[in-house]
Amino acid sequence: MSPTIAIVGGGPCGLTLARLLECNGFDYVVYERDETDDASRGGGSLDLHSETGQLAIREGGLFDEFKKHARYDDTTFKITDQHGEILLDVGQGRDAPEIDRFLLRRIFLESIPKDKIRWGHAVTGNKLDEDGVPVLEFSNGSTASGFKLVVGADGAWSKVRPLINQAKPIYSGKYFVESRIYPSSPQYGALATKVGTGTLDALGPYQQMIVQKQGDSSYRIYYGFLAPEDFASNGTVDLSNGEAVRKLLLSKDFFGDWVEEMKDLIRHSDTFRSWALYSLPAESLDWKPVPGVTLIGDAAHVAVPFAGEGVNSAMKDALVLAKKIAEHRTGDGLERAVREYEQDMFPRGRDVITRSMKNGELLFNKEGPHAFIRALTDGSF
Numbered sequence: 001m002s003p004t005i006a007i008v009g010g011g012p013c014g015l016t017l018a019r020l021l022e023c024n025g026f027d028y029v030v031y032e033r034d035e036t037d038d039a040s041r042g043g044g045s046l047d048l049h050s051e052t053g054q055l056a057i058r059e060g061g062l063f064d065e066f067k068k069h070a071r072y073d074d075t076t077f078k079i080t081d082q083h084g085e086i087l088l089d090v091g092q093g094r095d096a097p098e099i100d101r102f103l104l105r106r107i108f109l110e111s112i113p114k115d116k117i118r119w120g121h122a123v124t125g126n127k128l129d130e131d132g133v134p135v136l137e138f139s140n141g142s143t144a145s146g147f148k149l150v151v152g153a154d155g156a157w158s159k160v161r162p163l164i165n166q167a168k169p170i171y172s173g174k175y176f177v178e179s180r181i182y183p184s185s186p187q188y189g190a191l192a193t194k195v196g197t198g199t200l201d202a203l204g205p206y207q208q209m210i211v212q213k214q215g216d217s218s219y220r221i222y223y224g225f226l227a228p229e230d231f232a233s234n235g236t237v238d239l240s241n242g243e244a245v246r247k248l249l250l251s252k253d254f255f256g257d258w259v260e261e262m263k264d265l266i267r268h269s270d271t272f273r274s275w276a277l278y279s280l281p282a283e284s285l286d287w288k289p290v291p292g293v294t295l296i297g298d299a300a301h302v303a304v305p306f307a308g309e310g311v312n313s314a315m316k317d318a319l320v321l322a323k324k325i326a327e328h329r330t331g332d333g334l335e336r337a338v339r340e341y342e343q344d345m346f347p348r349g350r351d352v353i354t355r356s357m358k359n360g361e362l363l364f365n366k367e368g369p370h371a372f373i374r375a376l377t378d379g380s381f
Contacts, residue, residue: 010105016108017318021322043102050096054317076197084333118138124138153299172278176276187267208224232276280301282354297317301348314347
């Protein structure tokens with residue numbers, strides 16, 4: 001008999017698992033907080049690696065569809081200093097094509113029967129019934145139970161995680177303010193000439209500007225700096241006030257001493273959004289198996305985004321878990337599948353968290369890009 005599986009979270013990670021279960025004939029349901037299937041709700045561009053993200057897509061029979069949207073020309077990666085000097089230009093021809101997050105999500109959504117996804121079901125809490133079976137509680141007042149397995153794919157602030165442990169993400173001290181520059185901007189031509197395809201990472205002392213080409217030809221820009229966790233809510237700046245945000249970022253305490261061509265990005269940026277960077281402690285990935293529950297992706301091992309893994313690590317989780325479930329599909333095999341998956345995931349997740357924190361210190365330091373480039377050169381990054 002196929003197990004009944006609940007997947008909490010309809011992002012790329014949860015949908016990868018859903019697609020792989022669909023291909024293997026398992027009974028499952030996805031609970032997603034979004035009210036509709038509007039896959040264009042946001043997110044940046046993702047580079048998918050051949051041995052992880054791309055492999056999961058291949059296993060799901062979706063690689064031809066993926067290639068229609070993958071941007072193989074956007075794999076370049078440039079490093080500059082705060083004066084705009086290009087210090088490193090690498091990545092040409094790398095097998096890690098970019099794809100917009102919403103397009104990746106749409107590919108998966110279109111491959112899954114519509115009746116397998118419950119929209120508007122944000123999990124607000126959970127509990128175990130008298131038989132130790134998880135009961136999910138939703139914001140719409142409904143509940144769901146009776147599953148043989150609940151998989152938390154619900155991100156950094158997972159509502160499923162408390163069924164396994166009490167680990168909580170810790171603020172890293174690093175903060176991004178995200179913005180966009182569109183082709184209609186007067187700054188677009190100069191930006192396209194400087195960055196071209198792919199990604200530019202400009203580094204200054206304890207500061208960072210990441211500029212990344214998107215599928216619609218716009219550029220997504222992340223302004224990174226050290227800041228308190230409540231930066232967006234402590235009265236420092238109102239992110240809905242574009243003029244105030246630009247004034248703050250151009251001040252001497254932020255990017256005021258950067259070269260003019262980089263400051264021009266701030267002057268023409270629009271639609272600001274905050275992004276505080278969190279990470280789970282690496283040691284939290286060593287829990288005892290909990291019958292009927294497991295975690296994948298950021299719910300299991302959210303990390304600051306400096307190891308180049310992110311969605312690839314999450315999709316690898318989904319791939320391994322689906323393979324283990326298919327391998328042990330009878331009798332008490334589901335518990336064995338989860339146990340083997342977790343033993344595979346723990347060291348991978350700890351490695352991603354540890355490397356991400358280490359790399360973050362290289363990217364945000366008083367030397368600007370120089371410590372980072374040394375690490376790239378000697379292979380320690």
